[in-house]
Amino acid sequence: MSRWLLVALLVVGLAPARDAAAVCTAAEVMAGCGGSCTANCTATACTITRTVSVTPPVAGGVCTFDFGTREVTLGQPGANGNFIGGSNAFEIRAGKLTILSTGRLSASGGTSAPGGMITLTLGSGGLDVGPATSARVNPVDVSGAGGGTLIVESDGDVSLGRLVLASARTTSTSAGKIMLTAGRQVSNVVVASGSITLRGAAGEGLRAEASSSSSSKAGGTISLTANGGSIDIENTVSVFGGTFGGGSMDLTADNDVILGVPPAGALLSADGFGDAGSGGTISVLAGGKVSGSAGLTGAITAVGHSAALAGDPGGLGGTISVEAQTGPVTLGPGSNGKIAADGGPDGCGGAITISNDTAPAEITIGVPVSATGVGLDGAGGTVCLDGQGPASFTQGIDVSGGGSGGGSLDLATLGTISTAGAVRADGSGGGGCISFCAGGLAINGAVSVVGSPNAPGGGVMAIADGAVALSGSGLVDASSTGDNSGGCVDLEGGGDLTIAPTAVIDADGGAVTGNAGGLICLVSGTPDLPGDLIVNGKVHAKGSSPTVSALASLEGCTIHFGPTAALDTSGDRQARNTLRARRALVVDPGAQIKTTDGGDPRSRNRVTLPIGATVPAAGFSPPLAPPSAICVGGTGAGQPCSVDGDCGGGTCGAPGDVLLLPFCTAVGQLACLTPCPVCGNQLIEFPETCDTGGHPDACCNATCRTPFCNDLDACTTDACPWRPRPPPRSRPPRRRSRQPRRPRRRPPPLSRRSAPRPSHRRPPPPRP
Structure with missing residues (x-):
């Protein structure tokens, strides 16, 4: 061998x-x-x-x-x-x-x-x-x-x-x-x-x-991918x-994603535990719709945990993304339904994004949404909405923060946004920022960016193509509760702006003497559309500062103060109200328009009206100084006058509290008011560019404006060649390149003196 x-x-x-x-x-x-x-x-x-x-x-x-x-x-x-x-x-x-x-x-x-x-x-x-x-x-x-x-x-x-x-x-x-x-x-x-x-x-x-x-x-890690099909989740998915x-979770379907209610516990969970564990990542992407089962949805959570040692920062909130490419997003209230990316104590809140890609699909969220960050070092997170149709939140949104400030809400959609329940970005280190950009806005609950106890209020900004309305339960609160100044409220709509009798807009400074009221800007018919500003509730930015001044600026075609209305910026030495009515100013008996009286002469109620409009006498404190005609512009500027011809190219107007201006007749004119013609009377009146008698078509919209095509040439009799939206992908990617980033530092506080105004979706024409 x-x-x-x-x-x-x-x-x-x-x-x-x-x-x-x-x-x-x-x-x-x-x-x-x-x-x-x-x-x-x-x-x-x-x-x-x-x-x-x-x-x-x-x-x-x-x-x-x-x-x-x-x-x-x-x-x-x-x-x-x-x-x-x-x-x-x-x-x-x-x-x-x-x-x-x-x-x-x-x-x-x-x-x-x-x-x-x-x-x-x-x-x-x-x-x-x-x-x-x-x-x-x-x-x-x-x-x-x-x-x-x-x-x-x-x-x-x-x-x-x-x-x-x-x-x-x-x-x-x-x-x-x-x-x-x-x-x-x-x-x-x-x-x-x-x-x-x-x-x-x-x-x-x-x-x-x-x-x-x-x-x-x-x-x-859990990844579910349905090529050419749907995903139906009726039990817990947990990482x-x-x-x-927490780990990562990705649900991607070419068709629908159904998020139901599990027999027990959360539906989707990427929570962090242990010693300050941070929340993980949850991504839901449907080629069709995202909806609950029979209208109900369980909890979706990616929350952080507390630290083992008291005083150490807790875990960060995670990231949650829900997107429907061609259908609606509808998440209803299950037994414990919520969408939460909260941070642990003294940690930062996470990031939540909800979106759809095809008009006019709706987004309806019937569960609470939160990305809070509580504690001395906590900061609120972010919630973003990107919609193509109407959107509603019926159970509120909360990105409140602790000592590092409230978070930010960026809600944008082509349709009307409706809120009920509290929408909050409050913070003990300063109020956060809430931004609405939509076709319309209906506020049916509290919207707050309160700074407490000794921090400044934050900012609430809204830009709407159509109407803005605060219902009887509506509240917009940018006040400070202690030793600091009020924040900023800026609501602008292309249609009517309505404030119901029991609604409140509050930008008051703190109770400690020396704190200023904030800034309030209310505009209807922006930038040149017919829209009325109807105030029946309370609007105030009161303070007690000897140097910094509160300001309320209101503009619309007709500004109408109802019998229960109050506009109050009193307290600050140089506070003032400015009202710019492009058609008329109406002040009903019982209404109050008030600012600081007896202090600095710059603290006044200022009113701008068209020549020939009635100047209200009652309701103002201090009273309006009667107009006396002087030249506005031209070679005779500042000189007494009787008619425009006395002014050498200027207009015969009024100084002081009341300024009377003529109507503009073309784009680019100064020292004039843009008129508010009736759309639908078959008369093309500036600033209208068309009028089809109340029958909008492809080349004349419901506001009597000619839409512009992609080449910026105005349509005449042809339909606009709008650029088509890219078709849905054959299968959505498993990972979104625009996954929201988890905030790791406090959001910067909104300065009420330097906060940028949000831009419109499309550049407006030059304002006369």
Whole structure:
């Protein structure tokens, strides 16, 4: 016998014998695993009714069970059918895989070894995981001392009716990954459509979590992609983490995404726990719509946790993005429904973005939305809305902050924004900033950027193409509650601006003497449209500063103060009100228009009206000084006059509290008021550019303005060649390049003296 043959025989003799049931190929399974398992297989199907112990011939190897196009079923009534792989890696290939209640698919390492890796490559039959006999029994499991990986690539639907687990089993290890894809693309073209459905009992769902809330490690990763199909989530999807923060979650469907109500707990969770763990990332992207199940949605959270040591900063809030490309976003109030990216105590709030891409799809949010950051060092986060139709928030939005200030809200949509419930960006380090840019605005609850207790108020700004309305429960509050100045309120609409009898706009300075009132700007019909300003509620920016002055500026076609109206900037030595009415000023008995009386002569009520308009006498404090005619402009500027001809090219107007100006007749004129003609009377009156008698068409809109085309040439009789919106992508990307960034420092406080005014969507023509 040769020496080399002897060595080989010794090696074989010393090698551990491989268990007869330990298999690594489909052929071994179909042959019965050496008599240790039962597989009833035909040319089209294969049913497994005992345990397959997956063991590669060599350490670190990958077993592949290729059943071709057969439909494989694990388990039968009264008989278990299992694939058990420990920490090993294995793949199952089949036309379809069904896991019955008595079936099990596992590559768990327990508490002593990491989870393994399971890959399912399936045909058009897809994956069907049936419900277990009781909750959390026979999970699809790749958990371990370090979560493993589950990958499903299916040409057909993926239906999950029980727990799927890739969690960590020890506090010193991180969670794993669950990557599910239904349907298939080739060169960005869908060649097989598939949908994903998640159901099951309480405590189940998809989980790639840290071992517990005391873990020092991170949550895992869960990705669901439905090519050519939809995603329906009716149970928990969780990637909560420990000190290293929550994990990441991505739900992407070519069609709809349904976010329902789980049997218990949150629906989508990427919370951070441990010692100041930060929230993770949640991204939901639908090619169609995003909606609740039967109108209801569970909690969506990516919140940060408190620090272990008192006084240390808590975890940051995470990022949440919800987007529908061609349909509406509708999230209704489930039993614990909310969208939350709050920071831990003394941490910053996170970032939330809600958007859709196709007009006129609506956005309706019926759950509370929050990205708060409380505590001495806490700062509010950000909430952004980007819509193409109407939008409503019925349960409020909160980005309040602590000592580092309130956060920011940027709400923009082509339709009308309606709010109910509190919309807050308050802060003990200064009020934040709330911005509305919309087709219209209806405020039906409190909107506040209060600075407390000794911080300045923040800013509320609104630019609307149409009407702006504060209902009876409407409140816009930019006040300071202590030793500081009031903030800024700027509401501008292309249509009417209406303040109901019990509505309030408040920019008062703090109660401590010496603090100034803020700035209030109310404009209707901006920049040259017919819109009336109707005030029936209370508008005030009171203070007590000897040097800094509160200011209220109101402009509209007709400014009408009802009998319950009050405009009050009294207290500051140099405070003043300015009213610019392009048609008329009406002050009903009982109305009050008040500023500081008896102080600095610059503290006055100033009124600008068209020549010939009636000047109200009652309601003003101090009273309006009667007009006396002097020349405004021209070579006789400042000289007494009777008619315009006395002024050498100027106009005969009034100084002091009342200024009477002529109407402008062309763009670019100065010292005149833009008229407010009646649209729809078939007369083209400046600044109108068309009038179709109340029948708007492609080249004359409802405000009697000619729309402009992309080449900036005005339309005549042709329809405008508007640039078409890019068509929806064949499949949305799994990661959005414009994912909102998590704020890591306090938002800068809004200076009420230097805050930039928000720009319009389109540049307005030069104002006369």
